Amino acid sequence: MFCIRLTKQFKLLRTRQLHLTSINVKNENKVASETSKTAETSQSTVDKEKVDFVTECMKKFCLGPPMHAVSNIDKRILVWVKRYPSIDQVPDYVSYQCIQHAHTKARIRISFILLFVGILICISAIMSGKREVASGKNIATERLKWYMEVKKKAEEEKQNAEKVQ
Template sequence: MWAAAGRAIGILERNVPSFLRPTKQINLKAQRSFCSKSQEGSKHKHEGGGQSIFRVPGHKPTDWEKKVLMWSGRFKKVDDIPETVSFEMIDAARNKLRVKISYLMIALTILGCIVMVIEGKRAVRRHESLTTQNLERKARWREEIAQSASAKP
């Protein structure tokens, strides 16, 4: 069975133009993931130092970045933050803070929905609706127009 399938593929490959045929050196395996840490290890190393060529040893955080590091829970006080920190630490703190803010926004959205439902039920008990409000507003407009028309000689 597999031999027949192999022969069929061979026949089909002969009918494909040469510019459409992949070469043997190309790896056609589809990669469906984000960059991983294993790829970082493939960077060239210094012969003596053992550190990556592209790695920056440290970054002096700004006041805003210090606040982000503190709010994300990385450090308790601004005084605890070292003079230089890695970009990875700042990036991780930003991501953590971003997640916290999104959770807060979700909670506030749910709270706002609950408040609106409660207010809507109260308005129904008072027999208030958009229809009655619109009818009252239009009646007031008609009265104003009638008054302005009767005031003109």
């Protein structure tokens, strides 16, 4: 309960700050006389600094949708799912919803690619098996040949051992 009250007060404080900066921006747009232009230019630079500060706070403290700092891999994913046209145009911060949709689309595309590769591997295994059967090779005959070779080698070694003695 106490935490909820604190968060509400903090949100109200931030909205008040935004409201004050928007009033300053509106006042900045009014045309002033030439005598007060020097005083107003110094005040307008201060107002612009306030606006810049508030926009930085908006990015950091998530006023609006929660933002995600984009890494290089995230930029590539966002371009691959055609959310942005190029890597250069991807901003530094993107909403969580945007990055989640991009990751979901990328996962789906990768699963389709892996499914396609798996099907190709299965088809190639079937084709190579059929080729081997057509040439007369199978596991049973290969195993019998291997056992015969092992027996011949064992007999030769036995005969060589008898000759030596």
